Amino acid sequence: MANFLVFAETRGAELRKVAGEAVSVARRLADATGGGEVHALVAGPSGVGQKAETLGRFGADVVLVVEHVALTTFAREAIAETVAQRANSASYRAIVLGFSAQGRDLGPRLAAKLDAPLVSDVTDVEITGDSLTVKHPAYANKVIVTLTVSGAPAIVSVRPSAFTATESPRAARLEPLAPAVDPTAGRVKVVQVIEGARGRPDLADAPVIVAGGRGLKAPENFKLVEDLADAFGNAAVGATRAVTDEGWRPHADQIGQTGRQVSPQLYVAVGISGAIQHLAGMRSSKTIVAINKDREAPIFKVADYGIVGDVLEVVPALTQAVREAKKGH
Amino acid sequence: MKIAVCIKRTPDSETRFRIGASGSAIDEGGVKFDMDDFASYAVEVALQLKEKTGPGEVVAIALGPDNVQETLRKAMSMGVDRGIQLKADAVPFDGLAIAKALAAELEAGAFDLIFFGKHAFDTGSGVVGTATAELLDLPCVTAASKLEIANGKGTARRELEGAAEMVEFSLPAVVTIDEGIARPRYPSLKGIMAAKKKPLEAKPAQLGTPRVAVKGMALPPDRPPGRIIGEGSAAVSELVKLLQTEAKVL
Amino acid sequence: MLDFFNIDSQLSEEERAVRDSVRRFVDEHVLPIIGKCYVEGRFPKELVPAMAELGVFGANLPEEYGCAGLNNVAYGLIMQELERGDSGVRSFASVQGALAMYPIYAFGSEDQRRTWLPRMAQGEVIGCFGLTEPDFGSNPGGMITMANEQSDGTWLLNGAKMWITNGSTANIAVVWAKTNGDKAERSIRGFIVPTKSKGFKARDQKGKLSLRASDTSELVFEDVHLPNDAILPKSGGLKSPLMCLTQARYGISWGAIGAAIACFEEALSYSKNRVMFDRPIGSFQLQQERIADMLTEITKAQLVSLHLGRLKDAGSYTPQQVSLAKRNNVNMATDIAREARRLLGAVGILAEYAAMRHMANLESVYTYEGTHDVHTLILGQAMTGMSAFQ
Numbered sequence: 008m009a010n011f012l013v014f015a016e017t018r019g020a021e022l023r024k025v026a027g028e029a030v031s032v033a034r035r036l037a038d039a040t041g042g043g044e045v046h047a048l049v050a051g052p053s054g055v056g057q058k059a060e061t062l063g064r065f066g067a068d069v070v071l072v073v074e075h076v077a078l079t080t081f082a083r084e085a086i087a088e089t090v091a092q093r094a095n096s097a098s099y100r101a102i103v104l105g106f107s108a109q110g111r112d113l114g115p116r117l118a119a120k121l122d123a124p125l126v127s128d129v130t131d132v133e134i135t136g137d138s139l140t141v142k143h144p145a146y147a148n149k150v151i152v153t154l155t156v157s158g159a160p161a162i163v164s165v166r167p168s169a170f171t172a173t174e175s176p177r178a179a180r181l182e183p184l185a186p187a188v189d190p191t192a193g194r195v196k197v198v199q200v201i202e203g204a205r206g207r208p209d210l211a212d213a214p215v216i217v218a219g220g221r222g223l224k225a226p227e228n229f230k231l232v233e234d235l236a237d238a239f240g241n242a243a244v245g246a247t248r249a250v251t252d253e254g255w256r257p258h259a260d261q262i263g264q265t266g267r268q269v270s271p272q273l274y275v276a277v278g279i280s281g282a283i284q285h286l287a288g289m290r291s292s293k294t295i296v297a298i299n300k301d302r303e304a305p306i307f308k309v310a311d312y313g314i315v316g317d318v319l320e321v322v323p324a325l326t327q328a329v330r331e332a333k334k335g336h
Numbered sequence: 337m338k339i340a341v342c343i344k345r346t347p348d349s350e351t352r353f354r355i356g357a358s359g360s361a362i363d364e365g366g367v368k369f370d371m372d373d374f375a376s377y378a379v380e381v382a383l384q385l386k387e388k389t390g391p392g393e394v395v396a397i398a399l400g401p402d403n404v405q406e407t408l409r410k411a412m413s414m415g416v417d418r419g420i421q422l423k424a425d426a427v428p429f430d431g432l433a434i435a436k437a438l439a440a441e442l443e444a445g446a447f448d449l450i451f452f453g454k455h456a457f458d459t460g461s462g463v464v465g466t467a468t469a470e471l472l473d474l475p476c477v478t479a480a481s482k483l484e485i486a487n488g489k490g491t492a493r494r495e496l497e498g499a500a501e502m503v504e505f506s507l508p509a510v511v512t513i514d515e516g517i518a519r520p521r522y523p524s525l526k527g528i529m530a531a532k533k534k535p536l537e538a539k540p541a542q543l544g545t546p547r548v549a550v551k552g553m554a555l556p557p558d559r560p561p562g563r564i565i566g567e568g569s570a571a572v573s574e575l576v577k578l579l580q581t582e583a584k585v586l
Numbered sequence: 587m588l589d590f591f592n593i594d595s596q597l598s599e600e601e602r603a604v605r606d607s608v609r610r611f612v613d614e615h616v617l618p619i620i621g622k623c624y625v626e627g628r629f630p631k632e633l634v635p636a637m638a639e640l641g642v643f644g645a646n647l648p649e650e651y652g653c654a655g656l657n658n659v660a661y662g663l664i665m666q667e668l669e670r671g672d673s674g675v676r677s678f679a680s681v682q683g684a685l686a687m688y689p690i691y692a693f694g695s696e697d698q699r700r701t702w703l704p705r706m707a708q709g710e711v712i713g714c715f716g717l718t719e720p721d722f723g724s725n726p727g728g729m730i731t732m733a734n735e736q737s738d739g740t741w742l743l744n745g746a747k748m749w750i751t752n753g754s755t756a757n758i759a760v761v762w763a764k765t766n767g768d769k770a771e772r773s774i775r776g777f778i779v780p781t782k783s784k785g786f787k788a789r790d791q792k793g794k795l796s797l798r799a800s801d802t803s804e805l806v807f808e809d810v811h812l813p814n815d816a817i818l819p820k821s822g823g824l825k826s827p828l829m830c831l832t833q834a835r836y837g838i839s840w841g842a843i844g845a846a847i848a849c850f851e852e853a854l855s856y857s858k859n860r861v862m863f864d865r866p867i868g869s870f871q872l873q874q875e876r877i878a879d880m881l882t883e884i885t886k887a888q889l890v891s892l893h894l895g896r897l898k899d900a901g902s903y904t905p906q907q908v909s910l911a912k913r914n915n916v917n918m919a920t921d922i923a924r925e926a927r928r929l930l931g932a933v934g935i936l937a938e939y940a941a942m943r944h945m946a947n948l949e950s951v952y953t954y955e956g957t958h959d960v961h962t963l964i965l966g967q968a969m970t971g972m973s974a975f976q
Binding site for chain 2: 018023080081084087107108109111112114115116118119120122123124125126127128140143144145146147148149150151152153154155156157158194195196197198199200201202203207208209210211212214215239251258259261264265266272273283284287290291293294295296302307308309310311312313314315316317320321323324325328329332333
């Protein structure tokens with residue numbers, strides 16, 4: 008029987024979707040090794056503890072609450088040290104966190120502090136005897152690598168949306184935990200948080216993504232992409248490298264092998280030809296729709312459904328049809 | 337300013353991969369290797385910084401067998417002053433093991449800045465840079481998409497999900513470089529010739545024991561073939577119907 | 587990139603690095619604009635500073651004159667990559683390096699070398715090569731352009747040259763002229779002629795259907811007065827300009843491979859994507875034969891040029907060997923361009939695709955720097971010992 012530690016990520020006092028996914032993964036691993044405890048650590052400003060009680064829903068037995076006003080923004084050094092000291096003071100088989108902007112920073116810090124092996128961007132995990140076996144999409148999603156991790160604790164950073172947060176409800180005990188070091192004394196200080204477009208989910212979380220490429224011909228035509236995303240209601244907007252290089256959209260919107268890698272339920276590619284480096288970012292989407300005027304465009308080879316036509320004509324028609332379909336619900 | 341850049345030799349990102357006979361490595365036949373994309377952004381950032389701040393030195397470090405010397409020389413042909421090869425028969429998948437070797441080398445270097453790519457194309461793990469920083473107990477900015485350095489201090493932008501944060505830090509520091517900061521220059525022919533005369537030192541790598549190992553590799557399952565359902569806006573109603581009934585995503 | 591016989595393994599790291607840098611330059615700066623330049627009939631002069639910075643001018647001349655100091659295989663690879671972009675762009679570099687900088691290096695005084703070469707390497711001074719005349723193409727020894735030495739040691743130049751690449755862009759022209767009324771070949775000398783000189787006129791030759799992204803001019807000299815240090819002191823006889831041509835022809839043998847590869851890769855990609863009768867056309871036997879033939883010719887040409895480059899670097903190559911390479915490689919490239927154009931079908935006539943542009947360009951490359959037929963006779967004479975020139 009072994010215990011598992013989860014870093015349950017928050018933004019401010021709100022839990023992020025990947026936190027529930029990470030807890031779920033830990034719960035499954037704990038159940039597979041004799042039913043030990045899952046301890047979820049949350050760090051945030053006052054009130055985060057209350058929000059975090061809901062982690063019991065996904066299987067957390069204990070919620071370790073690190074509350075401090077300076078944890079409103081990402082106090083990476085203090086959090087890393089706090090998690091590490093907790094891991095040193097108790098015995099955990101593995102530490103699970105999300106491979107998010109925070110997780111990419113925390114995971115390696117923890118690995119170094121604890122001298123613990125780390126596997127990132129994991130899409131599948133099993134415990135087999137003494138070792139952990141994980142799957143990880145490498146070479147920009149072109150090759151699935153199976154890795155074995157030996158040693159405890161193992162640090163597992165899970166790909167957001169790759170695991171479903173499943174219910175395994177229990178009443179989680181809240182335990183306050185003091186930050187191991189002063190969160191205001193970090194050497195990397197957050198001086199500003201710039202919020203993105205309101206009302207749209209992030210590319211990592213969105214079930215639907217509408218992405219636009221050069222076929223839109225001009226930056227102002229991106230409005231059609233945004234309108235379609237709005238019609239779906241829960242969609243994020245992405246872009247190809249071609250249009251982010253031109254400055255039509257910010258680099259953070261770029262989907263591709265050096266940009267964001269996404270796996271939504273539905274990916275609508277508008278005016279995108281389907282260059283290999285773009286496909287690497289979205290080919291694991293569950294359903295792909297492509298709209299392009301060139302029948303020979305490579306995107307049609309990966310799309311489940313394609314429409315050949317002028318995007319400036321087809322997209323507004325699709326937006327209208329989606330709005331009507333949604334009204335019918 | 338004394339700047340170090342840690343670089344990696346990785347396969348060309350346009351490659352169509354095949355799995356090798358062992359089942360746990362890619363088939364390298366016909367695969368072209370070059371400096372990793374994110375590592376090249378890091379080299380470019382280092383060179384631009386050196387050009388801006390005057391006298392100083394940029395050192396490139398790569399871990400691996402002798403074939404990484406070509407990658408180090410590419411860095412030198414871009415303008416890096418010298419190269420260090422940490423000799424190892426193979427580059428382990430375990431980023432922490434690599435970080436230990438790099439930290440051992442960088443420890444005594446008294447660098448003002450150490451740059452890494454945010455992650456390498458082959459492993460896509462993003463462990464080495466930040467882990468090395470932690471081992472050296474240096475402040476670290478992971479995945480900077482914008483960077484300004486002046487008067488011993490730095491400001492960087494990091495992309496979050498649907499937002500971004502601006503951070504400040506003092507030197508010496510480690511920064512891992514995200515895309516969008518800089519377009520890497522390609523070496524001029526004179527640069528290529530000059531690189532032949534720049535120092536390239538090889539020494540044994542003090543690798544940590546890898547505890548992450550590749551058990552197998554596989555190509556992702558092929559998507560079942562899709563279909564073009566029609567032309568122009570006339571096809572829209574059919575598409576919506578299929579998304580509702582067949583794909584069940586609407 | 588096409589390398590069926592793994593020629594890469596025969597290149598040094600440095601040669602590969604040079605090739606990769608120029609390739610990237612062409613992909614990023616030349617290919618996006620060259621179709622349009624060709625249609626407009628304009629040489630993309632705005633690329634000259636970037637080409638200079640890259641170091642492609644006189645790349646095989648020594649570093650002490652501000653040049654890259656590369657070996658001849660690297661030089662060849664540069665020409666290959668430039669012509670993969672366009673023959674007109676490669677022609678600019680060939681003329682600048684092999685026909686303007688090289689004669690100054692080979693036949694000029696130390697002073698002339700130091701005055702001109704570094705600035706030409708940097709693209710600040712553009713040169714052209716004045717040998718061919720309206721009535722003397724394949725027979726340059728018959729030229730009538732004449733330079734007469736005056737009593738004060740200065741020269742007076744009269745005559746005309748034609749089909750001069752870079753003629754109207756150049757700052758200096760390396761002009762070959764007979765001297766002092768002597769009509770024999772032995773009196774031919776080279777002169778550095780500033781194009782701003784009084785009496786010097788350059789006029790674009792219009793109406794070209796080939797090498798449209800290149801400046802081609804006629805030059806006219808009417809009592810052009812040249813100082814006594816305009817002459818290239820070590821030049822003498824037809825041999826001097828022919829040595830320059832051998833340099834250029836060597837580069838062209840590589841360049842033609844680049845054009846052929848560009849056409850091949852475009853055709854191959856098209857054949858895999860273009861569907862007709864429910865299959866990609868690349869699955870039909872006739873297209874596969876086209877592709878197999880192109881592959882074979884390119885591979886042979888690559889080996890010819892690589893070996894020639896190694897001989898040149900060893901100092902043991904002959905002009906006849908260069909003739910074989912130029913003749914073979916350009917001829918095979920013209921065939922490949924045409925076959926590629928045909929494989930592309932209707933779209934192959936559009937400027938958006940490279941094949942027809944290369945096809946048209948290569949007709950000039952076939953004709954200039956020694957026509958195919960002239961090189962045929964050079965080889966015939968080399969083998970039989972008998973001249974069939976007249």
